[in-house]
Amino acid sequence: MNTLRTTGTALKALRRNPMRALLTTLGIVIGVGAVIAMMEIGSGSSAALQDAISSMGANVLMIQPGTASSGGISFGAGSVTTLTPGDAEALAKQCPALRGVAPEVRARTQVVYGNRNWVPSWMTGTTPVYLEVANWSMAEGDFFTERDVLAANKVCVLGQTVVRELFQGESPIGKEIRVKNVSFRVVGVLVSKGANMMGMDQDDILLAPWTTLKYRVTGSTLTTANQSAAASTASGADTSGAINTLSKIYPGQASLYPERSAAQLADNPMPVRFENIDRMMAAAKDAASVPAAIDQITSVLRERHRIRPGDPADFNIRDMTEMTKTLASTSNLMTNLLLSVAMISLLVGGVGIMNIMLVSVTERTREIGLRMAVGARGRDILRQFLVEAVLLCLLGGAMGIIFGHGGSKLVQAVLGWPVATSPGAIAASVLVAASVGIVFGFYPAWRASRLDPIEALRYE
Amino acid sequence: MALIELIELRKSYRLGELVVPVLKGVSLQVEQGELVALMGASGSGKSTLMNILGCLDRPTSGQYWLDGREISQLSADQRAMLRNSKLGFVFQNFNLLPRTSALDNVAMPLSYGEANISEREARQRAQEMLALVGLQDRVHHEPNQLSGGQQQRVAIARSLVNRPQVLLADEPTGNLDSKTSEDILSLFQKLNQHGGITIILVTHDPMVARHARRTIHIHDGLVVEGAYAAEGNAACQEPAPEATL
Numbered sequence: 166m167n168t169l170r171t172t173g174t175a176l177k178a179l180r181r182n183p184m185r186a187l188l189t190t191l192g193i194v195i196g197v198g199a200v201i202a203m204m205e206i207g208s209g210s211s212a213a214l215q216d217a218i219s220s221m222g223a224n225v226l227m228i229q230p231g232t233a234s235s236g237g238i239s240f241g242a243g244s245v246t247t248l249t250p251g252d253a254e255a256l257a258k259q260c261p262a263l264r265g266v267a268p269e270v271r272a273r274t275q276v277v278y279g280n281r282n283w284v285p286s287w288m289t290g291t292t293p294v295y296l297e298v299a300n301w302s303m304a305e306g307d308f309f310t311e312r313d314v315l316a317a318n319k320v321c322v323l324g325q326t327v328v329r330e331l332f333q334g335e336s337p338i339g340k341e342i343r344v345k346n347v348s349f350r351v352v353g354v355l356v357s358k359g360a361n362m363m364g365m366d367q368d369d370i371l372l373a374p375w376t377t378l379k380y381r382v383t384g385s386t387l388t389t390a391n392q393s394a395a396a397s398t399a400s401g402a403d404t405s406g407a408i409n410t411l412s413k414i415y416p417g418q419a420s421l422y423p424e425r426s427a428a429q430l431a432d433n434p435m436p437v438r439f440e441n442i443d444r445m446m447a448a449a450k451d452a453a454s455v456p457a458a459i460d461q462i463t464s465v466l467r468e469r470h471r472i473r474p475g476d477p478a479d480f481n482i483r484d485m486t487e488m489t490k491t492l493a494s495t496s497n498l499m500t501n502l503l504l505s506v507a508m509i510s511l512l513v514g515g516v517g518i519m520n521i522m523l524v525s526v527t528e529r530t531r532e533i534g535l536r537m538a539v540g541a542r543g544r545d546i547l548r549q550f551l552v553e554a555v556l557l558c559l560l561g562g563a564m565g566i567i568f569g570h571g572g573s574k575l576v577q578a579v580l581g582w583p584v585a586t587s588p589g590a591i592a593a594s595v596l597v598a599a600s601v602g603i604v605f606g607f608y609p610a611w612r613a614s615r616l617d618p619i620e621a622l623r624y625e
Numbered sequence: 626m627a628l629i630e631l632i633e634l635r636k637s638y639r640l641g642e643l644v645v646p647v648l649k650g651v652s653l654q655v656e657q658g659e660l661v662a663l664m665g666a667s668g669s670g671k672s673t674l675m676n677i678l679g680c681l682d683r684p685t686s687g688q689y690w691l692d693g694r695e696i697s698q699l700s701a702d703q704r705a706m707l708r709n710s711k712l713g714f715v716f717q718n719f720n721l722l723p724r725t726s727a728l729d730n731v732a733m734p735l736s737y738g739e740a741n742i743s744e745r746e747a748r749q750r751a752q753e754m755l756a757l758v759g760l761q762d763r764v765h766h767e768p769n770q771l772s773g774g775q776q777q778r779v780a781i782a783r784s785l786v787n788r789p790q791v792l793l794a795d796e797p798t799g800n801l802d803s804k805t806s807e808d809i810l811s812l813f814q815k816l817n818q819h820g821g822i823t824i825i826l827v828t829h830d831p832m833v834a835r836h837a838r839r840t841i842h843i844h845d846g847l848v849v850e851g852a853y854a855a856e857g858n859a860a861c862q863e864p865a866p867e868a869t870l
């Protein structure tokens with residue numbers, strides 16, 4: 166008896182009692198429907214979560230100078246100035262896992278426009294690559310250019326909060342604002358980004374070329390927080406001024422650094438990098454390449470800073486991997502939890518199938534006896550009932566897929582949740598449904614195949 | 626050689642410790658093309674004998690030759706194949722599949738045959754058989770839409786669909802009124818005469834047995850063919866009224 170014929174026979178048998186077939190398979194319908202809906206909603210929300218995480222800067226790495234300590238007193242991260250713009254350029258060139266590296270020079274001071282003033286949370290000197298690294302874009306105007314950085318031009322870009330506080334509806338483009346008596350021309354406005362993961366307003370920002378901020382807005386860099394570092398910075402002014410090629414882009418002012426006495430020079434012949442920056446912001450290609458990026462940055466910087474193997478690094482790298490992992494695992498946990506509930510419902514559905522198939526075998530004892538009398542062998546009967554069970558499960562599975570998919574689409578339409586169709590889940594549920602049919606259909610089918618034809622024919 | 630030959634066939638059932646002998650050494654021969662009535666009181670072992678003849682059951686001892694082959698020791702699967710190809714069954718209670726058309730009922734045995742018959746061929750064959758029993762216009766009726774006599778005709782068509790050599794009918798008219806019984810018995814006679822099918826039918830009604838050319842009596846597990854018939858049932862030995870067909 167071929168499979169096609171058996172399937173036809175099974176279909177006819179199911180059609181003899183369509184209502185029962187429907188109720189029998191309800192467990193499978195619900196189980197498969199739940200699995201499909203879970204998978205689609207789950208993968209949709211995890212895709213949305215991934216997007217959210219990367220927009221929040223999961224692939225952003227912060228490279229900070231190491232900790233200075235003097236006589237057992239630690240001054241905290243950033244208290245020494247070991248990072249240079251050259252480091253940023255080298256990282257951008259030598260680390261394939263990075264999308265970009267932006268140096269950051271930070272200041273905190275008053276900004277004045279007309280009769281209004283404001284102190285932005287962030288006043289950051291950087292390069293044009295910042296826009297891409299921070300995954301940000303312009304709402305109005307343009308970002309400053311590489312030329313502006315080289316020439317230390319007095320231009321700046323503002324965040325929405327600063328614009329709101331200073332301009333009150335006026336367009337800021339082309340206006341001059343004053344930062345510590347230095348006049349900056351506003352060339353662009355950033356789009357609003359809202360609060361960051363710590364709840365701080367990211368739009369409360371002023372961006373300017375790092376050279377401008379560092380050399381024109383004097384005395385405002387954060388390094389002044391560290392007295393000893395500030396003192397040592399000053400100590401090498403004369404020597405470095407002569408050899409520093411960057412000095413030609415400095416505005417032709419008087420000496421930028423306080424003069425050192427001969428005694429100071431003799432006491433502290435420290436080689437200090439003058440064009441230090443406060444920190445660097447690097448963006449990995451994506452969240453997955455963050456670990457590789459960390460390795461590459463570490464090896465490049467250790468080499469540039471001539472740190473011997475085993476010695477502690479003079480910088481540290483911070484990433485958001487932990488937070489990303491936590492978020493992703495929370496969402497995975499929820500999906501798996503719901504999935505296991507759905508699986509239990511499939512199991513219950515399977516038991517329902519077995520139950521009804523056993524009833525059906527008992528009910529159809531005479532039919533089985535008759536089929537055996539006209540020449541059906543035990544294995545023909547086994548196959549017939551097994552095919553019936555599998556068919557029931559597959560029909561249930563098909564309905565479940567339709568309901569599950571429809572349900573997740575409904576959720577998408579009504580609640581606006583992100584949903585992703587998952588062909589893998591559909592294929593898996595078809596497989597699972599067929600397996601449930603085979604596993605739970607086998608025992609009843611086996612019982613049927615073991616019937617004695619005479620007794621079966623005589624069964625009342 | 627006879628189509629069917631039983632030699633010293635015994636069958637006993639085991640009820641716990643107790644062994645109940647039902648057939649106590651039955652020997653008989655049935656030739657190709659015979660129409661035999663099997664008679665006997667209720668509980669005499671007619672059905673038991675029919676089950677063995679129909680390869681549904683195995684004798685406890687003795688030999689059963691069917692078409693030149695000793696088959697009492699065949700495996701269950703071999704017996705199933707034999708039932709499918711050589712034997713046809715007609716039951717007292719018709720045993721049709723409920724909510725299934727007459728056509729599908731008749732075609733059912735074909736799906737268990739050795740030869741792989743196509744679906745179309747199977748329907749064709751079933752249709753022919755239904756026409757043979759006079760039900761060509763009831764092909765798509767389901768059993769509950771048919772009278773008792775029509776249902777038994779469907780059952781007969783089903784038993785014929787595999788072109789068996791032997792048709793076994795255990796009290797085929799037991800559930801039918803006398804008029805319908807007469808029709809069914811005439812159908813058996815027709816099949817026997819024109820189709821050449823060997824038919825063994827069980828009955829305890831002497832009127833039914835009259836349709837057969839030969840009557841075998843079973844009494845208490847033994848065949849008492851000649852003696853019992855000669856004794857008091859003259860009607861059984863009269864030739865069947867073939868003119869009616």
Ligand SMILES: Nc1ncnc2c1ncn2[C@@H]1O[C@H](COP(=O)(O)OP(=O)(O)O)[C@@H](O)[C@H]1O
Pocket residue numbers: 638639640645647665666667668669670671672673674
């Ligand atoms: N499966 C069985 N187990 C035990 N005894 C049985 C079984 N089948 C039949 N018998 C006994 O065998 C005897 C003959 O039964 P059966 O062949 O059905 O008689 P009948 O001639 O009325 O068809 C009866 O006494 C019955 O009780």
Ligand SMILES: [Mg+2]
Pocket residue numbers: 671672673
């Ligand atoms: Mg009986």
